Amino acid sequence: MRFVDEYRDPAAARALVARITEQAGDDHFKFMEVCGGHTHTIYRHGIEHVLPESVELVHGPGCPVCVIPMGRVDDAIAVAEAPGVIFTSFGDMMRVPGSHGNLLEAKARGADVRFVYSPLDALKIAQETPDRDVVFFAVGFETTAPSTAVTVLRARDLGVTNFRVFCNHVTIVPPIKAILESPDLRLDGFLGPGHVSTVVGNRPYRFVTEQYGKPLVTAGFEPLDILQAITMLLAQIRDGRCQVENQYTRVVRDEGNPRALQLLAEVFELRPHFEWRGLGFISQSALKLRPELAAFDAELAYDVPGVRVADPKACQCGEVLKGVIKPWECKVFGTACTPETPIGTCMVSSEGACAAYYNFGRLHREAAVTLGRAR
Amino acid sequence: MCLGIPGQVVELLDHEHLARVDVSGVGRTINIGLLEDEDIRCGDWVLIHVGFAMSKIDEEEARLALASLQMLGEVYNDEVDALFSSPSSGPSSGSSGDGRAP
Numbered sequence: 001m002r003f004v005d006e007y008r009d010p011a012a013a014r015a016l017v018a019r020i021t022e023q024a025g026d027d028h029f030k031f032m033e034v035c036g037g038h039t040h041t042i043y044r045h046g047i048e049h050v051l052p053e054s055v056e057l058v059h060g061p062g063c064p065v066c067v068i069p070m071g072r073v074d075d076a077i078a079v080a081e082a083p084g085v086i087f088t089s090f091g092d093m094m095r096v097p098g099s100h101g102n103l104l105e106a107k108a109r110g111a112d113v114r115f116v117y118s119p120l121d122a123l124k125i126a127q128e129t130p131d132r133d134v135v136f137f138a139v140g141f142e143t144t145a146p147s148t149a150v151t152v153l154r155a156r157d158l159g160v161t162n163f164r165v166f167c168n169h170v171t172i173v174p175p176i177k178a179i180l181e182s183p184d185l186r187l188d189g190f191l192g193p194g195h196v197s198t199v200v201g202n203r204p205y206r207f208v209t210e211q212y213g214k215p216l217v218t219a220g221f222e223p224l225d226i227l228q229a230i231t232m233l234l235a236q237i238r239d240g241r242c243q244v245e246n247q248y249t250r251v252v253r254d255e256g257n258p259r260a261l262q263l264l265a266e267v268f269e270l271r272p273h274f275e276w277r278g279l280g281f282i283s284q285s286a287l288k289l290r291p292e293l294a295a296f297d298a299e300l301a302y303d304v305p306g307v308r309v310a311d312p313k314a315c316q317c318g319e320v321l322k323g324v325i326k327p328w329e330c331k332v333f334g335t336a337c338t339p340e341t342p343i344g345t346c347m348v349s350s351e352g353a354c355a356a357y358y359n360f361g362r363l364h365r366e367a368a369v370t371l372g373r374a375r
Numbered sequence: 376m377c378l379g380i381p382g383q384v385v386e387l388l389d390h391e392h393l394a395r396v397d398v399s400g401v402g403r404t405i406n407i408g409l410l411e412d413e414d415i416r417c418g419d420w421v422l423i424h425v426g427f428a429m430s431k432i433d434e435e436e437a438r439l440a441l442a443s444l445q446m447l448g449e450v451y452n453d454e455v456d457a458l459f460s461s462p463s464s465g466p467s468s469g470s471s472g473d474g475r476a477p
Contacts, residue, residue: 001399003381003420003432012444015451037378090425118426120406146409147427154391195379198422198430221378224444250437251379251422251430260409260429351378 003250007222008045016227017050023234024054030186031055031233032323034176035193036063036351037221043356045223055230058185058323061175061279062193064140065092065349066321069275070311072168073098075304079135079166080111082302086129087113088122089137092349095342099309103137119151119165126155126163135298138165142199145169145287146260149267152289152296164298167288169268172196173204174285175276180212184324189233191226192218194248199264201256202244209242220248267293275308277345278318317344320353327357334358379422379429384415396423 033039039059042048048057061067073096080087080103087103094103094115107113112132116122119136126134138148148165155163172193179185192205197218208216215236219229229247236243246252267290274286289297311317315337316330327333327346337343339355346354382396382405392408394415407415407428415421421428 001381002383003437006441007444009445009448011452012448014455015447016444018451019447040378118406120426143429144425146429147406147425150406150408150427195422195424195429198379228444249440250433253430257409257430259411263409 004222007220007224009224012224013050013227016224016231017052019231020055020227020234021052023231023238024052027054029055029188029234029237030058031189031191031230032058032060032179032185032187033191033219033226034060034062034172035191035196036066036349036353036356037195038191038193038219038226039063039353040351040356041221041223041226043360046360047223047226051230055234057191058187059320059327059353060179060190060323061276061321062141062172062196063321063346063349063351063353064144064170065096066317066345066352067170067175067276067278068093068096068139068168068345069277070098070309071275071305071307073102074100074309075299075306076137076166077101077103077106077111078304079298079302080106080113081109082133084132085112085302086125086132086134087111087137088116088125088134089113090117090139091115092351093137093139096345096348097342119148120154123151123155123160123163126160127158130162133162133164133301135164135166135302137168139168141170141172141193141196142260142264143195145268146199146257146263149260149263152267152293153263155296156293161295164296164301165289166298167268169287170274170276171270171285171287172200173207174282175279176205176208178276178279178282179322180208180214182322184322187214187323188237189214190216191229191233192216192244194218194220194225194252197246197248197252197256199257199260202246202252202254203256205244209244213242215242215245217245217247218252220251266290277311278321312343315344317346317354320344320346327354330354379424381420381432382423382428384417384419384421387415387417394428396421396428398423 122136205216217229217232268287269290270284271286273281273283314332319325342348346352382398385397386395394407413431420432422430
């Protein structure tokens with residue numbers, strides 16, 4: 001596939017790893033990749049194993065499935081089980097556990113829960129079944145929020161009255177701030193989220209460099225992108241610079257996507273606060289529909305419990321999401337908690353650190369290095 | 376959910392901001408309304424995310440960035456080749472045990 005395969009070139013990857021090793025020298029650097037998509041790439045392509053031990057990557061809170069707290073899943077299930085509702089969701093959310101099971105189990109109990117690829121698919125279902133109420137479970141950062149915005153405006157323009165959104169969109173800057181304020185973690189820099197930045201651009205990250213003195217490089221999602229972004233971070237540190245840089249220039253513009261930002265402003269407003277799994281309540285970190293679009297807001301139309309539910313005691317997703325522990329350091333990783341029967345959200349989504357590690361990364365570091373040499 | 380897929384625009388449909396794209400040989404209809412200001416044409420590459428084109432892929436930027444990465448790879452390969460063809464670092468010099476510098 002073009003724009004994919006060429007960014008997996010082994011010779012260039014080896015060259016970048018050699019450069020990283022040289023740049024890092026005898027020091028130790030800890031960088032956080034904010035985005036779950038990066039975590040996925042890092043494990044899928046074994047980047048952890050080829051990096052020198054002087055460079056450590058820790059996984060951040062940027063998986064939209066992983067940060068949804070249990071109480072919100074319970075609310076989603078309550079909406080799905082309301083009479084006459086067709087509840088639509090991205091596949092990732094189907095197995096996220098609430099306090100009484102997940103959406104798939106609600107479906108098994110008789111709720112009409114359907115998987116959709118795009119919010120427009122949900123709107124189409126609403127148009128085709130005018131006698132039923134269709135609710136779309138909207139999750140995601142600024143990457144997916146514009147598509148929800150387009151869909152809501154389209155529903156309004158078409159006069160569709162049986163379509164609503166259960167909005168759980170979140171924004172990227174507050175959790176980065178929360179991580180920077182967290183006393184548990186010492187970081188030397190960030191790999192910035194590539195696809196969120198196609199919408200918000202690179203400017204919103206300036207506080208990371210200006211207020212917290214950490215460099216940030218917005219990175220693409222192929223192995224060479226990640227490796228190159230690491231060399232850019234190390235070069236900044238070696239040169240005594242601290243900047244927001246863009247490795248993913250083929251896709252991300254500094255100003256982002258003005259049209260998408262305009263749509264977000266038209267459709268959403270900030271919630272005063274929102275609960276994040278592992279990070280707790282963060283003020284102004286999530287979006288809800290604006291009052292003039294209240295007719296499309298499922299939270300206003302259905303009686304949802306709206307109760308805060310604590311994570312199961314054994315689950316350490318919170319610490320994984322903050323980068324405090326690695327997935328395999330969690331007590332239940334790979335035993336009680338697996339992708340088939342997840343306890344925590346990080347094991348559910350393919351972008352969750354635990355699922356990525358479980359599926360691709362379960363090779364001991366030394367074994368991987370030996371295998372690499374044998375090739 | 377946040378993984379984008381590159382696709383090439385093959386047809387602009389006249390209504391609802393829709394376009395046909397080719398993704399690895401498979402055709403699909405996507406919404407290009409978010410790229411209204413970008414003047415999308417047939418042949419352009421876009422990054423697709425939940426049925427929407429999120430961003431136009433800048434082919435010139437991609438070409439330049441890739442060229443520098445590939446050059447890095449070639450230089451590295453040449454370096455490795457040179458290392459292995461050098462008599463001072465070949466396996467024989469270490470195992471011959473005569474201790475003489477070449």
